[in-house]
Amino acid sequence: MSTRGEQTRAAIAEAALRLFREYGYEATTMRVIAGEAGVATGNAYYYYGSKEELIQEFYARNQAEHAAACRPVLDKETRLGPRIAGVVRALIDVLAPYHGFAAQLYRHAAEPASPLSPFSAESSPARTAAIGLFGEVIGGARVRVPASARGKLAELLWLYSLGIVLYWVHDASPGCRATYRLIDSTAPIAARLIRLAWVPGLRSMTRQLLAVMDDARLP
Amino acid sequence: MSTRGEQTRAAIAEAALRLFREYGYEATTMRVIAGEAGVATGNAYYYYGSKEELIQEFYARNQAEHAAACRPVLDKETRLGPRIAGVVRALIDVLAPYHGFAAQLYRHAAEPASPLSPFSAESSPARTAAIGLFGEVIGGARVRVPASARGKLAELLWLYSLGIVLYWVHDASPGCRATYRLIDSTAPIAARLIRLAWVPGLRSMTRQLLAVMDDARLP
DNA sequence: AGGTGTATTTGAACGTGTTCAAGATACGTC
DNA sequence: GACGTATCTTGAACACGTTCAAATACACCT
Numbered sequence: 325m326s327t328r329g330e331q332t333r334a335a336i337a338e339a340a341l342r343l344f345r346e347y348g349y350e351a352t353t354m355r356v357i358a359g360e361a362g363v364a365t366g367n368a369y370y371y372y373g374s375k376e377e378l379i380q381e382f383y384a385r386n387q388a389e390h391a392a393a394c395r396p397v398l399d400k401e402t403r404l405g406p407r408i409a410g411v412v413r414a415l416i417d418v419l420a421p422y423h424g425f426a427a428q429l430y431r432h433a434a435e436p437a438s439p440l441s442p443f444s445a446e447s448s449p450a451r452t453a454a455i456g457l458f459g460e461v462i463g464g465a466r467v468r469v470p471a472s473a474r475g476k477l478a479e480l481l482w483l484y485s486l487g488i489v490l491y492w493v494h495d496a497s498p499g500c501r502a503t504y505r506l507i508d509s510t511a512p513i514a515a516r517l518i519r520l521a522w523v524p525g526l527r528s529m530t531r532q533l534l535a536v537m538d539d540a541r542l543p
Numbered sequence: 544m545s546t547r548g549e550q551t552r553a554a555i556a557e558a559a560l561r562l563f564r565e566y567g568y569e570a571t572t573m574r575v576i577a578g579e580a581g582v583a584t585g586n587a588y589y590y591y592g593s594k595e596e597l598i599q600e601f602y603a604r605n606q607a608e609h610a611a612a613c614r615p616v617l618d619k620e621t622r623l624g625p626r627i628a629g630v631v632r633a634l635i636d637v638l639a640p641y642h643g644f645a646a647q648l649y650r651h652a653a654e655p656a657s658p659l660s661p662f663s664a665e666s667s668p669a670r671t672a673a674i675g676l677f678g679e680v681i682g683g684a685r686v687r688v689p690a691s692a693r694g695k696l697a698e699l700l701w702l703y704s705l706g707i708v709l710y711w712v713h714d715a716s717p718g719c720r721a722t723y724r725l726i727d728s729t730a731p732i733a734a735r736l737i738r739l740a741w742v743p744g745l746r747s748m749t750r751q752l753l754a755v756m757d758d759a760r761l762p
Numbered sequence: 763a764g765g766t767g768t769a770t771t772t773g774a775a776c777g778t779g780t781t782c783a784a785g786a787t788a789c790g791t792c
Numbered sequence: 793g794a795c796g797t798a799t800c801t802t803g804a805a806c807a808c809g810t811t812c813a814a815a816t817a818c819a820c821c822t
Contacts (some may be wrong), residue, residue, distance in 0.1 A: 326819090327768070328770075328818075328819095329769075329770065329771095332770080332771090353807080353808065353809080354808080354809060354810080355807090355808085363771075363772090364771060364772045364773060364808085365772085365773075365809095365810090366771075366772060366773070366774095366811075366812080367770080367771055367772070369809090369810065369811075370769095370770065371770075372811080374810080375809065375810090427654065428654070430654050432588060435647070435649050443713060479805095484607055491759070491761075494662060494761055495761060496761070496762075497761075502759065502761065505758065505759070506755070506758075506759045509751075509754075509755045509758065509759075510755060513748060513751055513755070517748070518593070520745075520748075526739075529732060529735055529736070529739075532728075532732055533732060535728075536725070536728045536729060536732070539724065539725075539728065540710070540721065540724070540725045540728075542710075542713055542714060542715070542721065543715075545798070547787090547788070547799070548799075548800065551800085551801090572777080572778065572779080573778085573779060574777095574778085574779095581802075582802090583801060583802045584779095584780090584800070584802085584803075585780085585781075585782080585801075585802060585803070585804095586800080586801055588779090588780065588781075589799095589800065589801075593779080593780080594779065594780090726801060728783080763804105763820105764806085764821105764822090765820105765821085765822085766819100766820085766821080766822105767818105767819090767820090767821105768797105768817105768818085768819085768820100769816100769817080769818075769819095770815105770816080770817070770818085771814105771815080771816070771817085772812105772813105772814085772815070772816085773812105773813105773814100773815105774811105774812095774813100774814105775808080775810105775811085775812085775813105776809105776810085776811075776812100776820085777809095777810090778802095778807100778808080778809080778810100779806105779808085780800105780803095780805105780806080780807090780808100781805085781806075781807105782803105782805085782806100783802105783803105783804100783805105783806105784801100784802085784803100784804105785800105785801080785802070785803105786798075786799105786800080786801065786802085787798105787800070787801085788797105788798090789796100789797085789798085789799090790795105790796090790797085790798100791794100791795085791796085791797105792793105792795080792796105
């Protein structure tokens, strides 16, 4: 295919990401991005439909970094609680340098119609990959979970991680220590809930919950 | 105090809310709002610091409407599950005419720094009122909950309602039936969880969770 | 080499939210 | 009634994201 424009595209993305991290999303203008990339303003719109679209690059890189950062704990740890905590901690570790940027991002990511929404079709690859990580969390732990429930459990853990990220975005404590504390105190609870979910007396409620997830899935 | 500008302020707010509901948030420009209110563009900024600030009026009215819509179920129903469902259903009922508008709003409400965030200091009155409604949900139900846990339980139910609203915003089914179905299927689960929370074997986990909520509260 | 069509690039122009210096208006004080 | 100050009002101007018709570079064919 055309290699011609690929370099321009890459230059634009690189300039954008660097400027975003350095000055934030709002403060970085399309004119400056184009200027840094050595092209005209309008040319950026030939490769990216909008400023928001530039963020997809950020998403893709972060997803890959997160997957890599998870490897150690996924390969070595066998206890469910530490596995959950490890994967979510890795996510926050990866996001850490972008704390301010991520907060501004949230505005765009939260809009349902936005392609940046974690629930959008455009985010499907990143979402699937992230949920897959939590599938590994469950699969590699010494815990008995019915095979039919694994997928939905992974989705629930992904929702849990979204909640942690939401907390992190609001967290102004030094080094975001409050977020790490929250992870360390909630991951064991999540693990315990998962282990308890199939004991008699709770099993029916668990089944009910999983059924709701099937029923509530939006197209 | 100065009654002089009060009428202008009211005229601007009124025009803005009408146009927002009719044409949506993005499509309504400050120039048109000012024009409809019969003032110059810049004058709108004398009364409202930004376009976003105009939305606070929308919030205030909705909170009042929701509280009123809850009265019947809060006064008559005594079972916990139906009380929860009733209050959350009332919320969706009140929001229903603004489905499209609310979706656009979400973008601004989700940004942590935004005064429109449900977690922001500026939203504190509306948030406190909403949590208070869920306090009533628990207080008026025939269910034994330790007094010390009521406040936090109300907060959890409020978070649950935020989750429902998030789902509703994404819900494109006719009449948002999917959202109502979700409420009807999850409210009983929530009620059952609350009743089970203090049985032996789960009590310690509940205490752990409530302790986390104290620890994790952001300033 | 020349011609043709597609891919890329340009920079001016549009409409937006927002700002601001300047003007107009009301109101207390002499 | 005239002055002075605080309150309000104005509309032009700014920087932004985005669009678009025109210009340019390139690949391929004859």
